[in-house]
Amino acid sequence: MDPTSQIIVALDCDSRAAADVLVEQLGEACGAYKVGLELLTAAGPDAVKALVAQGKEVFLDLKLFEIPHSVAGAVRAAGTLGVSMVTVHGMGGSGIVSAAVEAARDFPGLRVLALTVVTSITDADLADIGVGDGVDEQVLRLARLAQRVGCHGVIASPQDVAALRSALGPDALIITPGVTLSWESPAEHARPGTPHAAIAAGASHVVVGRAVTRAADPATAFRAVRASLAP
Incomplete structure (x- = not known):
């Protein structure tokens, strides 16, 4: 796979203007972007x-986590916008995740991905909400649930990838936020890894944020990430 197609740049921007500048700076080099709650709330669906x-x-x-009817409505809205991927929270259980999968069937280009455990969560955090198993076990549990009800793939940390690839097989999408370059601080990510390590372990895509978006020259930083993925 072309390394460029495996990189998703996170547009964690607080305005449409800031997002537009970054997209212009990266130009044709970047073909995929993550839009999360910050930009969607600030700029709306027009972004x-x-x-x-x-x-x-x-x-x-x-990260949809609502009653199934509301989740289905949000997925249909995402499909109407023309997005390629949308996330639902695996901890919502099979009813909520199934509702997302069923709603996406009317949009052949839309893939539903289940969030397993966010990259800032630790075993202690899970214990706080009454989950007795550790992160490793919870990630696999939610990933298997997602696959069972028809999700196209999962979202998980770089450190979870190898176990997930083994459990889910070769066709599942495994998208990894929380990647950091070797010279970066992991920031709030409790289970980070480099883009190269994530892809080598079997990730289909990596989500890159600050290493590119806060770089003095985002285009040069993007090329460095792409080069790091070369075999």
């Missing part, structure tokens, strides 16, 4: 429409 109109793939990271 997503603009990316789709430019031919970009959009990973709409909503």
Whole structure:
């Protein structure tokens, strides 16, 4: 796979203007962007429409966790916008995840991805909410649930990838936020890893944020990430 197609840049921006500048700086080099709650709340769906109109793939990271009817409605809205991927929270259980999968069937280009355990969560955090198993076990449990009800893949940390690839097989999408370059601080990520390590372990895509978006020269930083993925 072309390393460029495996990189998703996180547009964690607080305005449409800031997002537009970054997309312009990266130009044709970057073909996929993550739009999360910050940009969607600040700029609304027009920010997503603009990316789709430019031919970009959009990973709409909503982490849906609501009653099934509401989740289905949100997934249909995402499909209407033309996004390529949308996330539902695996901890919602089979009813909520199934509702997302069923709603996506009307949009052949839309892939539903289940969030397993966010990259800032630790075993102690899970214990706080009454989950007795550790992160490793919870990630695999939610990933298997997602696959069972028809999700196209999962979201998990770089450190979870090898076990997930073994459990889910070769066709599942495994998308990894929380990647950091070798010289970066892991920030709030409790289970980080480099883009190269994530892809080598079997990730289909990596989500890159600050290493590119806060770089003095985002285009040069993007090329460095792409080069790091070379075999």
